[in-house]
Amino acid sequence: MKKTPLKHVGERFNWYKSAFAGGNIFVKLSPILMGAANIRYGQLVKGIGYLCMEIMFILFVVTNGASNLINLITLGSKQQEMVLNEKTGIFEVIQGDNSMLMLFGGVVTAVVIVFFIIVWLSSIKSGINTYYLHKNNKPVPGFLDDVKSLFDINIQRFLLFLPMVGLIIFTVLPLIYMITMAFTNYDVNHQPPGNLFNWVGLKNFKLLLMSKDALAKTFWPVLGWTIIWAVFATFTNYIGGMLLAILINKKEIKFKKVWRTIFVLTISIPSFIGLLVVRTMLNKSGIINNELINFGFITEPLPFLTSAIWARATVIIVNMWLGIPFTMLITTGILINIPADLYESAKIDGASPFKAFIKITFPYIFFITTPYLISNFISNVNNFNPIFFLTAGGPQSMEYFKGAGKTDLLVTWLYKLTSESKNYSYASAIGIVIFIISAILSLIVYRKSGAYNNEEGFQ
Amino acid sequence: MKNMSGIKTKYLHFVPLFGILPIVLLFLKFIHVEESSEQMTGFQIIVDVIQAIQKNGISLSYLFIIAIMVVLPLIIMLATIVAFFKPGKKILHTTILLYVLKLFGLILSLLTIKHFVDGMGYLQVEFLIKYLSFGFWTTFLVDVVGLIITMKSVKISSGYIVLTVMSVIWLFPIVWIILNSFRAEGGFYIGYFIPKKFTLNNYVKVWTDTSTFQFAKWYRNTLFVAISSCILTSFIVLSTAFTLSRIRFSGRRALMNLMLVLGMFPGFMSMIAVYYVIKGLGLTQSLAALVIVYSAGASLGYYVSKGFFDTIPRSLDEAAFIDGATKWQVFTRITIPLSKSIIIFTVLTSFMGPWADYIFSSIILGDNVDNYTVAIGLFNMLTRDNIEKWYTCFAAGAILIALPISALFLSLQRYYVEGLSGSVKG
Structure with missing residues (x-):
């Protein structure tokens, strides 16, 4: 029977509620004195562990946590000042509040609190379970049993511990921090420690999406180019790679492995090396322009990376150089698996090879690779390397927000806003916009893809 | 004509046509300079080169021009005619090889013709590839089609041509960087592809x-x-x-x-x-x-x-x-x-x-x-x-x-x- 997750949680919650109501004094004490029931009914190590956590948490709240939370709301009020020291006659810096550290501390505190609430709930749950085991005269698992269960019934706790710790500290926490930044005015004019920044609500999004500011004048063209880029980068590579795979897989072609290896070479080289090499080759005085002039094809160097239109075409074409072999590798595996009898019956019906391709090969590959195609589209929206290493977003444009260029994608612009101009609030707002775009696309894909809906299909 | 095994007669009919065509095309203009309205047919170029040989003696670049404009087209024509009347795998394979040789030569000529023409003092202006005219490009195209037709006639996939061209493009940056790593003369802005001197010093130095x-x-x-x-x-x-x-x-x-x-x-x-x-x-x-x-x-x-x-x-x-x-x-x-x-x-x-x-x-x-x-x-x-x-x-x-x-x-x-x-x- 299929239950909605929410209903499932609701049912379990109700069970624990009534179990809690039916518990004795130790169970009822557990929410206040964590681990009370555990200690009473023989789970000494576990109970003391819970108790220690509670004490540590209280200490944390008293020493730092509470003030951190208040700071999170105010983001500091005392600005750094220069005050004349009467005795020495020199201006001295009086340290003010550092909004950035306050925001960070606040976010960390919030995460710690959420984490503690989870521990707190689990301690109550554990207390109830232990009490009922004891009441029903069943053996209460000791500490060693708990450890053993980590390798068997509760293996997910053991196996997921390290991944989750890494994820929370290095992905979730930083992300929350950056998301909150999108709602502040932490830009180049509000840099701690010299200045304070503050909460501004949705102002950044308004500025970015629907103002007459340079930001909006940059955002929409950059978004437009990001989408054009993603469409071209995805489909040129997809179609090119598929045709190449089909070509190499043709019966008449010999030395398949040699051909494949030639193209795979570009994947095996770290992509930034390939891109840097190509950049130097396409330079105004690089080998390509140089030779073209030498041989008399042109008289002036071509602006491969310096004119907006040329640069846009160049990044798409160079990206084909990187991406086509990749798609080729993927489609090769699929091609081999197309049932041969499909082709045979097509041949008997008198279909030409071209028709066989249109009616059999293409639909087959397309059907299998649709999820790949769309996830590839999303990764192209975020495709940092080709742009960054080839043009670094350039050529720069006067109409754009300072620093942004004509080949900048949203991600490369985001990178520039953080690493070059320190406009963190705008960068975070752009990051959220990128997230929304990817989320909408992924939602369509994953909801429809077989992997999501019938996960158990293979097993 | 007999239907021979491994040979497609459907394509064989066209083989000599594309063999003969380049010779005819020699009478079209090969070079056309709009600025000074100078023109030159392929035939004229050959005549000029022969005269130059008589005057200056033989040299590698003259031989090269004669080879790709006279000798190879004539041999290809002969081969295609022979192939038409006495079709066999051997002669068709030879024709393919000759075509590849000629196309390679034509591409190479794109890279050398500037020095050649400027050296001969043909034109009043400095030579540019855009001065190459209708005749040259048609010859190029005809040769490509001829090659494909001949390949089809012996059931060799023309995919090889595509793969070869693509391989060259794909390997070009890789070859370039390998060559550069062995280049003895320093600097970045050099105007040639193959280093003048090779060394291992770059590896030692880095x-x-x-x-x-x-x-x-x-x-x-x-x-x-x-x-x-x-x-x-x-x-x-x-x-x-x-x-x-x-x-x-x-x-x-x-x-x-x-x-x-x-x-x-x-x-x-x-x-x-x-x-x-x-x-x-x-x-x-x-x-x-x-x-x-x-x-x-x-x-x-x-x-x-x-x-x-x-x-x-x-x-x-x-x-x-x-x-x-x-x-x-x-x-x-x-x-x-x-x-x-x-x-x-x-x-x-x-x-x-x-x-x-x-x-x-x-x-x-x-x-x-x-x-x-x-x-x-x-x-x-x-x-x-x-x-x-x-x-x-x-x-x-x-x-x-x-x-x-x-x-x-x-x-x-x-x-x-x-x-x-x-x-x-x-």
Whole structure:
């Protein structure tokens, strides 16, 4: 029977509620004195562990946590000042509040609190379970049993511990921090420690999406180019790679492995090396322009990376150089698996090879690779390397927000806003916009893809 | 005409047509300069060259022109006519070879004709390829079609032509960088393809000259980071994938959805915050920080491995449970041994990652030059101040990185493809 997750949680919650109501004094004490029931009914190590956590948490709240939370709301009020020291006659810096550290501390505190609430709930749950085991005269698992269960019934706790710790500290926490930044005015004019920044609500999004500011004048063209880029980068590579795979897989072609290896070479080289090499080759005085002039094809160097239109075409074409072999590798595996009898019956019906391709090969590959195609589209929206290493977003444009260029994608612009101009609030707002775009696309894909809906299909 | 085995008569009819056509085309204009309204037919060029030979004596470039404009077209014509009347595989194969030779010559002529024409003093203006006219390009086209037709007549796929052209384009940057790594004359802005002098000094210099770039040290750093993060990442990815694929526990779906959502944020949006976390942990600008950053978020990429684990039959696990195995034993004794290809895929991709990452390493390592990785080093060799002096060393450094990685990749390619096709199934 299929239950909605929410209903499932609701049912379990109700069970624990009534179990809690039916518990004795130790169970009822557990929410206040964590681990009370555990200690009473023989789970000494576990109970003391819970108790220690509670004490540590209280200490944390008293020493730092509470003030951190208040700071999170105010983001500091005392600005750094220069005050004349009467005795020495020199201006001295009086340290003010550092909004950035306050925001960070606040976010960390919030995460710690959420984490503690989870521990707190689990301690109550554990207390109830232990009490009922004891009441029903069943053996209460000791500490060693708990450890053993980590390798068997509760293996997910053991196996997921390290991944989750890494994820929370290095992905979730930083992300929350950056998301909150999108709602502040932490830009180049509000840099701690010299200045304070503050909460501004949705102002950044308004500025970015629907103002007459340079930001909006940059955002929409950059978004437009990001989408054009993603469409071209995805489909040129997809179609090119598929045709190449089909070509190499043709019966008449010999030395398949040699051909494949030639193209795979570009994947095996770290992509930034390939891109840097190509950049130097396409330079105004690089080998390509140089030779073209030498041989008399042109008289002036071509602006491969310096004119907006040329640069846009160049990044798409160079990206084909990187991406086509990749798609080729993927489609090769699929091609081999197309049932041969499909082709045979097509041949008997008198279909030409071209028709066989249109009616059999293409639909087959397309059907299998649709999820790949769309996830590839999303990764192209975020495709940092080709742009960054080839043009670094350039050529720069006067109409754009300072620093942004004509080949900048949203991600490369985001990178520039953080690493070059320190406009963190705008960068975070752009990051959220990128997230929304990817989320909408992924939602369509994953909801429809077989992997999501019938996960158990293979097993 | 008899229908011979291995020969398609349908195409054979056209073979001589395309053999004869280039000779006729010689009477079209080959060179046309609009500015000075000078014109020259192919025939005129041949006559001029023969006169020049009589006057100046024979030279390599004259011979080359005579070969591709007179000798090869005549031989091809003869060959195609012979092939038409006495069709056989041998003569057709020879024709194909001749065509390839001629096309190669024509392409080569594109690269040499400027020097030739300017040297002859034909034109009042300096020669440009755009002055090549209708006749030349038609000849080129006719030869390509002739080659395809002849190939079709002996059932050789014309795909070879496409593959060859593409291979040249794909290999061009690679060959260029290899040549540069052996180039003895320094500098970046050189106007020729093949180095005048070859040397191994660039390799020695990039490895031992520590005045500006400590490449050897950075190489060891990167190796260390790559190996450590590859071990950590593999453990994290495989255990996440195994748990989410094989174990059913409450909150599993929620966790998967959460990870899906987390994966949709652009990775380096949170880079700055990661930097502060690193700082808070007291690991600023250290290699350990780099290892942690590469592997901490690795669990988000569990899909590929999970897709693979999903295909391992459940009955295997159940049989083991009946025999009293714990879930840990199922993981280590059954799932892992059956997952060779996906393990190699994970190890390979996570090992290759640090070699290619510039953004994270440059932000985390900041100005701690001692801890730099090769990516930062190579990137810095190409800055405006360094490129002139260090370009050939950059090339050597690039080869030093690319060589072991490519070798590793190519030898493990099979597993990579298996892993990837797992990801395609979605």
